[in-house]
Amino acid sequence: MIRSHVLICGGTGCSSSGSVKLSEKLAEELKAKGLDQEIKIVLTGCFGLCALGPIMIVYPEGTFYSRVTLDDIPEIVSEHLEKGRIVERLVYNETDAAANGEEELEAASLSETTFYKKQKRVALRNCGVINPENIDEYIAMDGYFALEKALREMTPDEVIQTVLDSGLRGRGGGGFPTGLKWKFASGNRGQVKKYVACNADEGDPGAFMDRSILEGDPHAVIEAMAIAAYAIGADEGYVYVRAEYPIAVHRLQIAIDQAREYGLLGENIFGTGFNFDMKIRLGAGAFVCGEETALMTSIEGNRGEPRPRPPFPAVKGLFDQPTVLNNVETYANIPQIILNGVEWFTSMGTEKSKGTKVFALGGKITNTGLVEVPMGTTLREVIEEIGGGIPNGKKFKAAQTGGPSGGCIPASLIDTPIDYDNLTAIGCMMGSGGLIVMDEDNCMVDIAKFFLEFTVDESCGKCTPCRVGTRRLLEILDKIISGNGEMEDLDRMEELCEYIKSASLCGLGQTAPNPVIATLKFFRDEYIAHIVDKKCPAGVCKSLMSYVIDKEKCIGCGKCLKNCPADAITKTDYVAPGHKLPSLSIDASKCVKCGACVSGCKFGAIYKD
Amino acid sequence: MKSLEELKAIKAKMQDKVVLRKSSGDIRIVVGMATCGIAAGARPVLNAFVQGINEAGLGESVIVTQTGCIGICQYEPVVEVYTKDAEKVTYVKMTAEKAAEVIEKHIKGGKPVAEYTINANKK
Numbered sequence: 001m002i003r004s005h006v007l008i009c010g011g012t013g014c015s016s017s018g019s020v021k022l023s024e025k026l027a028e029e030l031k032a033k034g035l036d037q038e039i040k041i042v043l044t045g046c047f048g049l050c051a052l053g054p055i056m057i058v059y060p061e062g063t064f065y066s067r068v069t070l071d072d073i074p075e076i077v078s079e080h081l082e083k084g085r086i087v088e089r090l091v092y093n094e095t096d097a098a099a100n101g102e103e104e105l106e107a108a109s110l111s112e113t114t115f116y117k118k119q120k121r122v123a124l125r126n127c128g129v130i131n132p133e134n135i136d137e138y139i140a141m142d143g144y145f146a147l148e149k150a151l152r153e154m155t156p157d158e159v160i161q162t163v164l165d166s167g168l169r170g171r172g173g174g175g176f177p178t179g180l181k182w183k184f185a186s187g188n189r190g191q192v193k194k195y196v197a198c199n200a201d202e203g204d205p206g207a208f209m210d211r212s213i214l215e216g217d218p219h220a221v222i223e224a225m226a227i228a229a230y231a232i233g234a235d236e237g238y239v240y241v242r243a244e245y246p247i248a249v250h251r252l253q254i255a256i257d258q259a260r261e262y263g264l265l266g267e268n269i270f271g272t273g274f275n276f277d278m279k280i281r282l283g284a285g286a287f288v289c290g291e292e293t294a295l296m297t298s299i300e301g302n303r304g305e306p307r308p309r310p311p312f313p314a315v316k317g318l319f320d321q322p323t324v325l326n327n328v329e330t331y332a333n334i335p336q337i338i339l340n341g342v343e344w345f346t347s348m349g350t351e352k353s354k355g356t357k358v359f360a361l362g363g364k365i366t367n368t369g370l371v372e373v374p375m376g377t378t379l380r381e382v383i384e385e386i387g388g389g390i391p392n393g394k395k396f397k398a399a400q401t402g403g404p405s406g407g408c409i410p411a412s413l414i415d416t417p418i419d420y421d422n423l424t425a426i427g428c429m430m431g432s433g434g435l436i437v438m439d440e441d442n443c444m445v446d447i448a449k450f451f452l453e454f455t456v457d458e459s460c461g462k463c464t465p466c467r468v469g470t471r472r473l474l475e476i477l478d479k480i481i482s483g484n485g486e487m488e489d490l491d492r493m494e495e496l497c498e499y500i501k502s503a504s505l506c507g508l509g510q511t512a513p514n515p516v517i518a519t520l521k522f523f524r525d526e527y528i529a530h531i532v533d534k535k536c537p538a539g540v541c542k543s544l545m546s547y548v549i550d551k552e553k554c555i556g557c558g559k560c561l562k563n564c565p566a567d568a569i570t571k572t573d574y575v576a577p578g579h580k581l582p583s584l585s586i587d588a589s590k591c592v593k594c595g596a597c598v599s600g601c602k603f604g605a606i607y608k609d
Numbered sequence: 610m611k612s613l614e615e616l617k618a619i620k621a622k623m624q625d626k627v628v629l630r631k632s633s634g635d636i637r638i639v640v641g642m643a644t645c646g647i648a649a650g651a652r653p654v655l656n657a658f659v660q661g662i663n664e665a666g667l668g669e670s671v672i673v674t675q676t677g678c679i680g681i682c683q684y685e686p687v688v689e690v691y692t693k694d695a696e697k698v699t700y701v702k703m704t705a706e707k708a709a710e711v712i713e714k715h716i717k718g719g720k721p722v723a724e725y726t727i728n729a730n731k732k
Contacts, residue, residue: 003659003673005629038656059629060672084642084675129630139616140623148613263611271611 011046045216047128127216146335167354172327184314189233204403207434210328224331237278287458306506349375353419402431405511407518443540466509553605556581560597628668643678
């Protein structure tokens with residue numbers, strides 16, 4: 001008889017910090033203690049709080065252990081699992097009742113912590129709750145009931161109408177109404193071969209929402225694709241997923257095999273005569289393959305390059321047949337909408353953006369991880385409350401949404417409710433959901449350069465505005481960063497951005513200038529500081545800063561002299577009052593700006609200028 | 610998979626396996642499982658509660674869990690029952706048989722079994 005479940009996060013984040021080994025060790029310990037018949041170990045998907053991994057939750061108590069190491073396992077087994085004494089030192093401090101001064105040693109429930117309190121989990125509802133490699137657990141959470149309902153109780157047109165009415169919009173970045181996409185592809189059912197496809201080619205730096213859904217709840221995607229296939233009259237599906245996501249690919253394949261075994265994929269599903277099966281296609285990691293036409297070209301076995309639209313995929317997609325292509329997170333919402341209805345879904349979100357959105361929080365933030373909030377939640381709530389704020393008492397400067405295709409939201413707009421239209425209005429983009437937080441130590445010119453370097457690398461080269469335009473843009477940025485910029489360069493960049501935006505063939509090029517446009521709009525003063533004062537205000541751009549020794553503070557100990565790899569530090573003739581040895585100085589022409597001198601100086605005598 | 614019934618059967622079969630993770634915990638049955646408790650025979654008591662609650666299908670609202678030593682070792686095995694709006698009931702010198710009775714009368718019926726409580730056993 002099982003009396004307790006130990007859930008261990010098996011997502012990529014916690015796996016890389018050793019969670020799989022933890023589960024093996026735990027199994028060993030339980031066996032040794034003879035508890036293996038009473039306590040069950042479940043490897044789940046991502047809980048979201050990746051910063052504190054590896055994460056372990058013990059049910060029924062709901063005890064939330066964070067940063068568990070192999071050495072902690074024997075203690076957890078003999079104290080908590082055997083004797084019922086919770087190992088307080090490992091409990092996530094917010095759920096730790098003792099630390100919060102409560103008398104009853106009853107841990108606060110997880111959903112009450114600031115990280116989870118404001119979240120609303122729809123797409124992530126099963127992540128960190130079920131074992132993704134067991135279809136029965138998915139079914140226990142109402143899995144495949146939506147497919148049954150769609151097939152048995154609804155006509156294909158009713159399914160499309162439901163998705164239309166729900167107001168669900170594409171979560172991959174564009175925000176196109178999903179129901180409309182399905183409607184466009186729904187003509188001539190039964191007469192033409194059609195396809196459904198899933199875009200899991202998540203390429204934005206810092207984004208991992210789709211990966212976590214595939215790892216934590218792969219059946220939700222399969223079920224949704226089957227529903228989409230029924231709605232438009234398709235019988236074959238493809239999931240295009242990056243080969244860099246081995247855990248996601250592995251679990252998705254297991255899920256497909258299990259669904260086939262249960263007859264939830266294949267022929268005559270639920271005895272309704274509806275046939276549907278699907279395959280995985282691995283992407284080699286080209287960013288452009290996240291663009292829909294390039295993705296489909298790649299599935300067909302050709303070099304992943306985009307083609308002009310129209311014709312849109314709904315008319316002429318995979319193998320020239322009508323195709324519906326949606327993002328992983330979009331699909332993950334579908335079964336819930338079918339089961340719970342339009343009203344439930346439209347009760348969340350803003351007027352034109354319904355439901356929730358998953359964000360991957362990264363950068364200068366305490367709780368890096370995965371969060372899902374209702375549309376219309378403000379950036380402040382996401383960063384300061386759920387995200388736990390900026391570490392080390394630094395000041396929030398900006399948040400980058402949408403990765404290399406998006407823009408930045410400056411601190412002055414931190415109270416903007418996040419939805420598609422508000423972000424577009426301020427020149428940003430929802431993007432797929434990467435949210436990179438930057439503090440006062442980040443140089444915005446450098447950030448623009450980082451994203452532009454990425455798009456220059458990833459441009460497929462098919463069209464000139466993107467291939468050559470982004471390269472020229474990067475050259476101008478380099479010129480500014482190296483201290484040779486002129487004020488005219490800003491106008492040149494703005495002009496070039498417009499050309500690239502309007503003339504590029506696909507979304508990659510059309511959005512590539514966004515980081516430059518947004519930083520020019522909100523942080524023009526930083527560009528001007530680089531050009532006119534030849535200074536980098538954040539002290540990031542090496543060509544524009546130098547290390548200087550304060551000769552009054554320097555005691556001449558020689559530590560920095562020893563640390564310097566470039567022999568750039570020499571003795572001076574000056575002895576500061578109260579000191580015995582002559583102070584040192586840095587020869588700017590030799591200095592490589594590695595910072596080794598600063599980190600070694602105990603007297604705070606070296607500073608950035 | 611041919612019918613809704615098959616799907617429902619799987620869901621029902623799995624229900625008691627995943628219910629542990631989503632129980633509301635309106636009632637908490639806490640078994641003292643420190644060294645003193647285990648020595649006095651707390652393990653069969655714990656197992657009896659786990660099994661009994663499961664068989665009664667009460668997993669959605671009842672949590673069976675353990676705790677350490679609460680300092681009345683002479684009364685072990687000790688079981689405490691926390692109900693949402695009522696006072697905590699402490700049962701002492703429990704056995705598997707007494708556990709079954711507590712589930713039947715207290716958890717299901719809402720009336721604590723007075724003769725097994727600590728007050729009835731104080732000398």
